[in-house]
Amino acid sequence: MSDFIAMRHVTKNYAGVQALKDIDFQLKRGEIHCLCGENGSGKSTLIKILSGVVKPDEGSEITIDGRVFPHLSAHEALEQGVRVIYQDLALFPNLTVKENIAFQSFSEKGSPMVSWNQVEKTARGAMSLIGLDLDLNRLTGTLPIAQQQLVEITRALIGEPKLLVLDEPTASLTRKEVNALFEVIFRLKSRGVTTMFVSHKLNEVFEIAERVTVLRDGERIGEYVPSEIDHKKLVFLMTGRKYESALPSPVDPLAPNLLEVKNLTRNGEFTDLSFTVKKGEIVGITGLLGSGRTELALAIFGMTVPDSGSLLLEGKAIKPRSNSDAKKLGIGYVPEDRLRQGVIQAQSILDNMSLTVLEKLKTTLGLLDKQKMKTDAQTWVKDLQIKIPSLDSSVKTLSGGNQQKVVLSKWLATNPKLLILDEPTIGIDVLAKNGVHDLVKKLATKGIGIILISDEIPEVLSNCHRVLVMQKGRFVHELVPGPDAERDLLENFNLS
Amino acid sequence: MTNKNPGAQLRLQRFFGQNETILLLVLLAMVTAITAVSPRFLGPENLFSILLSASYTGIFAIGFLLVLVSGGLDVSFTAVATVAQYAMGTVLLANPDISPALALLIPLLVGMALGSLNALLIHYLSAPPIIITIANLNIFFGLLQFITGGEWLNGFPEWFDHFPQTYVLSFENADGVKYGLSVIVMIWLAVAVVAGVLMHYFKAGRKLYAMGGNLEAARRAGIDILRYRIFAYGFLGFCAGLGGMVHTLITQTVVPNTLVGHEFDVVAAVVLGGASIFGGSGTVVGTVLGVGLLAVLSNALTIMKVPTYWHEVFVGAIVILSITITTLSALAARNREKKYHAQ
Ligand SMILES: Nc1ncnc2c1ncn2[C@@H]1O[C@H](COP(=O)(O)OP(=O)(O)OP(=O)(O)O)[C@@H](O)[C@H]1O
Ligand SMILES: [Mg+2]
Numbered sequence: 145m146s147d148f149i150a151m152r153h154v155t156k157n158y159a160g161v162q163a164l165k166d167i168d169f170q171l172k173r174g175e176i177h178c179l180c181g182e183n184g185s186g187k188s189t190l191i192k193i194l195s196g197v198v199k200p201d202e203g204s205e206i207t208i209d210g211r212v213f214p215h216l217s218a219h220e221a222l223e224q225g226v227r228v229i230y231q232d233l234a235l236f237p238n239l240t241v242k243e244n245i246a247f248q249s250f251s252e253k254g255s256p257m258v259s260w261n262q263v264e265k266t267a268r269g270a271m272s273l274i275g276l277d278l279d280l281n282r283l284t285g286t287l288p289i290a291q292q293q294l295v296e297i298t299r300a301l302i303g304e305p306k307l308l309v310l311d312e313p314t315a316s317l318t319r320k321e322v323n324a325l326f327e328v329i330f331r332l333k334s335r336g337v338t339t340m341f342v343s344h345k346l347n348e349v350f351e352i353a354e355r356v357t358v359l360r361d362g363e364r365i366g367e368y369v370p371s372e373i374d375h376k377k378l379v380f381l382m383t384g385r386k387y388e389s390a391l392p393s394p395v396d397p398l399a400p401n402l403l404e405v406k407n408l409t410r411n412g413e414f415t416d417l418s419f420t421v422k423k424g425e426i427v428g429i430t431g432l433l434g435s436g437r438t439e440l441a442l443a444i445f446g447m448t449v450p451d452s453g454s455l456l457l458e459g460k461a462i463k464p465r466s467n468s469d470a471k472k473l474g475i476g477y478v479p480e481d482r483l484r485q486g487v488i489q490a491q492s493i494l495d496n497m498s499l500t501v502l503e504k505l506k507t508t509l510g511l512l513d514k515q516k517m518k519t520d521a522q523t524w525v526k527d528l529q530i531k532i533p534s535l536d537s538s539v540k541t542l543s544g545g546n547q548q549k550v551v552l553s554k555w556l557a558t559n560p561k562l563l564i565l566d567e568p569t570i571g572i573d574v575l576a577k578n579g580v581h582d583l584v585k586k587l588a589t590k591g592i593g594i595i596l597i598s599d600e601i602p603e604v605l606s607n608c609h610r611v612l613v614m615q616k617g618r619f620v621h622e623l624v625p626g627p628d629a630e631r632d633l634l635e636n637f638n639l640s
Numbered sequence: 641m642t643n644k645n646p647g648a649q650l651r652l653q654r655f656f657g658q659n660e661t662i663l664l665l666v667l668l669a670m671v672t673a674i675t676a677v678s679p680r681f682l683g684p685e686n687l688f689s690i691l692l693s694a695s696y697t698g699i700f701a702i703g704f705l706l707v708l709v710s711g712g713l714d715v716s717f718t719a720v721a722t723v724a725q726y727a728m729g730t731v732l733l734a735n736p737d738i739s740p741a742l743a744l745l746i747p748l749l750v751g752m753a754l755g756s757l758n759a760l761l762i763h764y765l766s767a768p769p770i771i772i773t774i775a776n777l778n779i780f781f782g783l784l785q786f787i788t789g790g791e792w793l794n795g796f797p798e799w800f801d802h803f804p805q806t807y808v809l810s811f812e813n814a815d816g817v818k819y820g821l822s823v824i825v826m827i828w829l830a831v832a833v834v835a836g837v838l839m840h841y842f843k844a845g846r847k848l849y850a851m852g853g854n855l856e857a858a859r860r861a862g863i864d865i866l867r868y869r870i871f872a873y874g875f876l877g878f879c880a881g882l883g884g885m886v887h888t889l890i891t892q893t894v895v896p897n898t899l900v901g902h903e904f905d906v907v908a909a910v911v912l913g914g915a916s917i918f919g920g921s922g923t924v925v926g927t928v929l930g931v932g933l934l935a936v937l938s939n940a941l942t943i944m945k946v947p948t949y950w951h952e953v954f955v956g957a958i959v960i961l962s963i964t965i966t967t968l969s970a971l972a973a974r975n976r977e978k979k980y981h982a983q
Contacts, residue, residue, distance in 0.1 A: 197860050219862035236850045238920035247850065247861055250843040253728035257841055286974050 148173040149194070149307065152205040156189055156198065158541065160533050163189040164200075165362045167331035176329060176339045178349045180382055181359035182573040183545030184531035187342050188231055190359070191309050196221035196536045209306075222248070223465065226308030229296050229313050231342075231544040231571070239287025242267035244284045245299045246324055251566065274328045289480075290317055298326065300453075301332075308332060308415045309340045314348060315571045319599065320432065344376055344545070344573050345600070358382055371640035383575045391625075392426055392585045395609050399423045401459070402593035403562055405444070413439035417453070418491065421562065421593040426584065428604030429597045430633075431614035437597045438480055440614075441580035442566045444595075445477040457562065468577035471500070476560030478552055479566045480597075493542070494535040496550055497521045500558045521586050527583060529576050545571050552580065556587075563587065564595045581607050605629050611636055659914030659966065663929040667936065674940045680942060685819050692804070692890065694935035695828040696721075696798075697885040698928065700906045701913075702835045703879025705927045707769075708910060709839070710854035710872040711919030714758055716773040716908070717876055718899040719780035722883030724750040726784060728885060729793035729894040738795045747881035754780065755877020759869040781900055793894040805888050807939065824886055831879065836924035848872055852919030908955045909934050912962045934958070 149171040171177055181186045192198035194206070196218040206213045208224045235244050245267040250258065267280055274461040276294055278287070284295055293313065300308055308329070314322045329339050329352065343349055349356060351371050358365040358381045365381050373381070394435050403421040408414065414436035429437050443450045446464025455462050457473055464470040469561045470477070488496055498517050521535055530549045532542060539547055548571050555563070565584070569577045586606060588594055598604050604611050605625040613621035613633070621637065623629055675682040690934040698719055707714045724747035732743055758776055762769045807820030839845035847868050859865055888894055913930030915922025937958075938951055 195860070197671075217862075218860055219864075222862045228860070230860070234854065234860045236853035236857055236920070237851035239846075239849060243846065247846075250846055251862070256843055258843055258846055260841075 147171065147207075148209060150205075150207040151190075151194065152207075154190065154193060154204040154206075155201045156186075156193065156204075157201055161541075163362050164193075165365050167359075167362075169357060169364065171338050171340060172355075174333055174336050174338055176333060176352050176354045178341045178343065178353035178356045179359065180342075180346075180356055182382055182531075183549070183571075183576060184333065184358040184543040185382075187359060188311055188361040188543060191228060191230075191311055191340070194221070195226050195309065197228075203428070207358070222251075225304050225309065226309065227300035227303075227305040228309040229293075229300050229311060231311040231315075231507050232287075233292055233296050235284050235292055235296055235299075237283065240277075240281050240371070241278050241284055241287070241295055242280040242601055244295055245270055245437065247299065248302045266302060267298075270427075273301050273331075274298060274324055274539045276434060290321065291440060293317060294321065297328070305332070305337055307338045307340065311342045312344065312571055313341075314343055314345060321332055321346070342370065344571060344577070346378060346574065350375070360384060362567075363547045379574050384572070385575065390582075392584070392607060392609060393424055393589055395588075397427045399425070399591075402457065403444075404456040406453070406454045406456070408440070408443065410439065410443055410448060410450045413448075414443075414614075417619060419612060421595060423591045424588050425610070426588050426594045428608030428611040429595060429614055430601065430611060431598065432599075435614040436617035437614050438566055439617075441477060441540060441566055442599060443596070444470070444562075445475055445564060471558065471560075474561035475564070476558045476562070477557045477564045478555045478566060478568055480570075490538055491542040492536045492538055493530075493532055493550055494518065494521050497524060497554050497557065500554050510583055520557065521553075523629060524557065527579065528553055529579055545573055545576065548572055549576060556583070562593045562595070564581070564597070566597045567599065569597070569598075569600075596611050601633055659969070660923060660925050660929060662965075662969075663913065663926060663933060664878070667929060667933050670933070670936055670940070674936070675942075678940075678943050681940065684698045685813055686939070688821055688825075690725060690935050690939050691825045691828075694931055695822075695824050696887040696890070697906055698828045698931040698980055699831055699879050699883040699886060701909045701927050701931050702831055702924060703876035703883075704906050705910050705913070705922050705924065706835065706839070706848060707876045707918060708915050708917065709852050709922050710761065710848040710868065712869065712872060713769040713853055713917075714773045714873060714876055715770065715903045715907075716754075716777040716780060717759060717880040717883075718901070718903050719777045719784070720751055720754045720877055720880040721747075721887070721921050722894075723754065723780050723784050724748075724881040725884040725888050725899075726788055727795070729796070729888065732754065732796050732800065733793060736940070740799055747865035747885045748878055749881070751867045751877040751879070751881025752874045753877065755873045755875070755880065756870050758924060759866070761819070762873070763866050763869050772828070777900070777903075781896075785896055787809070788896070790896050794890060794892060796888075796892060800889065801892060802859060817853050822890060827895065832924055832928050835875075839924060841940060844868070844871060849920055852916075852921070854920075905934065905955060908959045911966075912961055914962075915962070916966070 145344070147170045151167065151169040154164055154167040154169070158163070162230065167190060169190065179190065189198060190418050193204070196216040201213070201298060206216050213220060228571070233301060236247070242264050246263040249263065249266060264280060271278065274294070274297065276298055278295070288297065297313060313325060317325065333339065341353065356368045356370055356378070358368065358378070365407060368381070399400045399422045401420045401421045402425075405420070406418050408417045417440060429440070430435055432543050439448070442448050445454065446466050446469045449465065457475070462473055464473060464475065467477070488499075494517065498521065518535065524530070525532060525535075528549045530553070531546050539550055542550065552568060569580050569582075572580060581603075584594055596604060596608055610624060611623050611625060611629070612619050613623075615637070623632060663858065671682065675886045678685065684944070700721070703717065704714065727746045728743060731738060731746055733979065735754065758773055761772050761776070776955055804822050804824050805818070806823040807818070808826055810818055810820030812818055838975070839848070841912065847858070847863050848871075851863065851868060884899070887899065891898070909930040910922065910927050911917060911930070912933060913928070914925035915927065934955065937954065941951055941954065
C-alpha cells in the first residue's frame with residue numbers, strides 16, 4: 145500500500161504554546177489509523193492542519209495522493225476528499241437537517257441553484273448509509289447533541305470521501321450508535337476510504353485501529369500496531385507514566401440518608417422513580433441515551449418541575465424551582481452538554497472557574513478576593529491536571545478535553561452536599577479521567593453524596609457503591625459492582 | 641397528546657407558529673380595525689399611496705435583511721443612499737440630456753462600491769461591523785456635507801419628474817385626479833422577488849444563512865467568507881443606491897438629511913419581520929410584511945392625527961415587543977419539537 149497522505153516536519157506555534165513540534169505522519173490508503181494522546185497533545189491541531197483550516201508554520205510539508213500542497217486550503221482539502229468531523233461540531237444550527245447533511249453539494253461548481261429535491265434525496269441516501277432516521281426538516285439546533293453528532297457524521301459521507309477524519313466522534317454516542325458508526329467505517333474501508341480516528345476510549349482504539357500514532361506534548365512518540373502493545377503500554381506511551389486505580393472506600397453503614405427521592409414522575413420523561421443516596425455514597429445511574437437519566441438530574445437540580453413525587457434532602461422536603469435554589473440547598477450539577485452549557489468561551493479560564501463561587505470569594509468589604517480566586521484556581525489546575533498557558537487565557541484556546549476540565553472544576557468548587565455528575569469524563573484523557581475518578585472518590589470520603597451518570601459501564605462499576613439501570617424513564621435493575629456485574633449488564637440490558 | 645396524527649398537527653403548529661403567518665394575521669387585523677375607525681383608510685387611493693411611500697424603506701429593508709442573515713450589520717446604508725442621490729442628482733443637473741438608463745445606473749454603482757468597501761473593512765480589520773459602519777456612516781455623510789455644502793438639488797429633467805406617475809394600474813378618483821399602482825412599487829416588489837428567490841433557491845443565498853448560523857463552520861465548509869461578505873454588503877449597497885434613487889424620484893429633490901437618521905425604521909421593519917439580530921434567520925416575505933405593517937401603522941397614526949413623536953415611541957416599542965415574541969415563539973417551537981420527537 146502506498147502512502148495516501150504524508151505530512152512532514154509539521155510545526156505549529158500558537159502565541160506562547162507550541163502545539164506541534166516537527167511531526168511526521170503518514171496515512172496508508174484504506175487503513176484505519178488512530179491518533180492517541182493526552183488532552184492538549186496536539187491531535188486536533190494536526191487534524192485542522194490536514195483539513196486546511198489551520199495554517200502550519202513555515203517548513204511544514206503536506207502531500208496528498210502524491211501532490212504537494214504548499215498552502216493547503218479548506219477548499220482544496222475538501223476537493224481532495226478529506227472529510228472531517230470536528231470535536232466541536234461544525235453544524236449550522238439555523239438550517240434544517242437535510243440542508244446540513246447536503247451542504248457540501250452547495251460548492252461553487254455546477255449550477256448556482258439549489259435543487260431541494262436533490263438535497264432531500266442526498267440527505268436521505270446518506271442517512272440510510274448509517275441507518276439513521278431523523279426528521280429531515282427539523283432545525284438542527286433543536287436536536288440533542290448526540291443526534292447532532294450523527295448529522296455531522298452523515299454529512300461527511302456525502303460526495304466522494306477519500307479520508308474520513310473523526311475527532312472524538314464517540315464522545316456522546318451510546319454503545320449502540322458507536323457500533324453503527326464502526327460498521328460504517330468498515331463499510332467505507334471496503335470501498336478504499338481511509339479513516340483517521342481520535343478517541344480517549346482506549347478499548348475503542350484497540351477495537352478498530354490497524355495502526356496507532358501516539359502524540360505527547362506536541363511531539364510524535366511513535367507509530368504502533370495495536371496487536372503489539374496493550375492497554376497499559378499505550379497509556380504509558382501517551383503519558384509517560386503508569387497509573388493504578390482503586391475501588392471507592394466502603395460507605396459507613398450507619399451514614400444517614402442525604403437524598404431521598406420518592407415516586408418522582410415527570411410525564412413523558414420519567415416515571416415513579418424512588419431511590420436514596422447516603423452521605424458519602426456514590427450512586428451510579430446508567431442506561432441508554434434517552435432513558436431519562438439527564439431529565440431526572442435536571443429535576444433534582446431544580447431546572448424542571450416534577451409532576452408528582454417528592455424530594456428530601458437531609459430529611460427535609462425540598463422543592464428547588466431553579467438552579468440557584470438548588471445551589472443554595474447544596475446541590476451541584478455538572479451538565480452533560482458542556483460545550484454549550486458549561487463554559488463562556490470568550491472569557492478567561494480564571495473567570496470561568498470563579499463564576500459559580502463568586503459569593504464565597506467576597507472579602508468582608510464585599511469585594512472580590514482576587515488572590516484567593518487565583519490560588520483556588522491554581523489548585524484545581526493541579527488536581528485535574530489541566531493543561532493551560534495561563535489562567536488569563538480565554539477558554540476557547542484550550543483543547544477540547546481541557547475545556548471540559550475547566551467546567552468540571554467550576555462545579556466542584558461550589559463544594560456541594562450532593563453532586564450530580566452527568567457524563568463527567570467525556571473527552572477526557574486516561575490519566576485525567578483517573579484524576580477525576582480519584583477526586584470523586586475523595587469527595588465521597590468527605591461525606592458528599594454523589595450521583596454519577598454514565599454510559600461507560602467500566603466507569604460506573606469501578607467508581608460506584610451502587611448502580612441503578614434506567615430504561616425508558618424507569619429503574620429496571622439495581623446492582624452492587626462485583627465480578628459478575630459487567631456480564632450481567634451486558635447480557636440482560638445490552639449495555640457494554 | 642392524543643391526536644391521531646401528531647405529524648400533521650406538528651406541521652400545522654409549525655405553520656401557525658411561523659412569523660410570516662402571525663404577521664399577516666396581525667396586518668389584516670390592523671387594517672380591519674383602522675378601517676372600522678376611519679373608513680377612508682381602506683380606499684385604494686390611500687393603499688397605493690402607502691405602498692409608494694413605503695417603497696424605499698422596503699428596498700433598504702431587503703438589503704439590510706441579507707446582511708443581517710449573513711451574520712453582519714450595516715447602519716451606514718442611509719448615508720450611502722444619500723451619497724448615491726447626490727451623485728445622480730449632480731450628474732442629472734450638469735447633463736440634462738444624459739440617457740435615463742445611464743443616469744439611473746449611477747446611484748446603483750455608487751451604492752455597490754460603498755457597500756463593498758464596508759465588507760472589505762469589516763473583513764480585513766476583523767472588527768465588529770457595527771463599529772465600522774457607524775464610522776463609515778459618519779465619514780460618508782460628513783464628507784458629503786463638506787463637498788456639497790448641504791446644497792439642495794432640484795429641477796431635474798422632465799422624464800425624471802414623470803417617472804413616478806407611470807402607473808401599472810391606473811384609476812381616476814371622484815375629482816378626476818389620476819392615481820394608481822406606481823411602477824416604483826413594482827421596483828420594490830421586483831427586488832423582493834429577486835432576493836426571495838436568491839435566498840431560497842440559490843446556493844449563494846443558502847451560504848449567507850450558513851455564515852450567519854455558524855461562521856466557523858462556514859469557513860470549514862470551504863465558503864469563501866470575503867466573497868460572500870462583499871456579496872451581502874454590496875447587495876445592501878445596491879439597495880441603498882436604488883432606495884435613494886426611488887426616494888429622489890418620489891420627492892424630486894435631493895436633501896442631505898431626509899434619510900440619514902432614519903436607519904432605525906428599517907431595522908425595526910426587518911426585526912419585526914422575524915429576522916434574528918444575531919444572524920442566520922429571516923425571510924424576505926417576513927421583511928416585506930414588516931415594512932407593510934409599520935407603514936400601515938404610521939399612516940393610521942397620521943390619519944388619527946397622533947403627533948409624530950408618538951410614532952417613534954411606537955416603533956421602539958414594536959421592536960422590543962417583536963424581539964420578545966420572536967424569542968418566546970422560538971422557545972415554544974423548540975419545546976414543541978422536543979415533545980413531538982420524544983414520542
Ligand atoms: N487557537 C488557539 N490559540 C492558542 N492555543 C491553542 C489554540 N488551539 C489550540 N491551542 C493549544 O494547542 C495545544 C494543542 O491543542 P489540541 O486542541 O490540538 O489538543 P488535543 O490533542 O486535540 O486535545 P484534546 O484531547 O483535549 O482535544 C493545546 O495546548 C492548546 O491549548
Ligand atoms: Mg482535540
